[in-house]
Amino acid sequence: MGHMDAKLIDPAGFAQARTELGAGFVRILGYFREDGTKSVLAIEEAMRNRNATALVLPAHTLKGESRQFGAERLGDMAEEIETVARRCVEYHESPEELIETVVEIRNCFNETLVELEKASSPLVARKPAVFGRRPEGAAPSFGRM
Template sequence: MADDTDLVDWVRFDQARASLGVRLFRHLGYLREDGAKAVTQIEDAMRSGDAVAMVNPADLLRAEALQIGAIGVAALAEDIEDQARDCIEYRQTPDNIIEAVVKLRDAFERTVALIDGETNPLMARHPILQTKSAAFASR
């Protein structure tokens, strides 16, 4: 992800905001909590060389990210999922996925911070809250 414009499709985000209304915050919570867990599971699977363990969290992360326009995270998750499935099919280790896995955490944390800044005006005015939000997302 070269810059923040590659992370969030704001048109899609605004469409999700309009269609979901107050439920948007529930979906953002899912992305923040379940997404952080999925990123950790993917990283753990990469460390253990387990392509099978990457598929489900990558699929979950992709779906949740797409719902709210987090296209950068969704693209990385989809790439990880597709490559992990190929590794399973060809009985290979997931060594070729490491670059996408390394990029995923940073993209996820930046995405959460961007969306928090967009949905919570206090976040935009208080850098300390942005730091706390990013720390929460990385749990």
């Protein structure tokens, strides 16, 4: 199963995170943005340097934080980077096989943030107001009939 086969955001995982984090959800999502940005930069830098050891920790961190919010695809990509990097360290290999995944991870991270922030916005649940006319079939709520 390729990364693109995984859902960008698992709705059940996202809902669980919102419930568990409660009022702190938006604040923690902000931390995810900051930490995730640092992790992606560290992954890219480690790949440029062909340093498998330096890939492990930021990939591990990004994996855990992504899965906390139900970000399946990003979590899967980070897990692949972490797993392959650990193997490369153990066998003294270059992590070259990860180039495509490392190149894709920034776009996936950005796309994931957009979706998480859109889904967590208090404006998402609101319906646009209809001024001047009542929507068809709506009962009057105040004023004259």
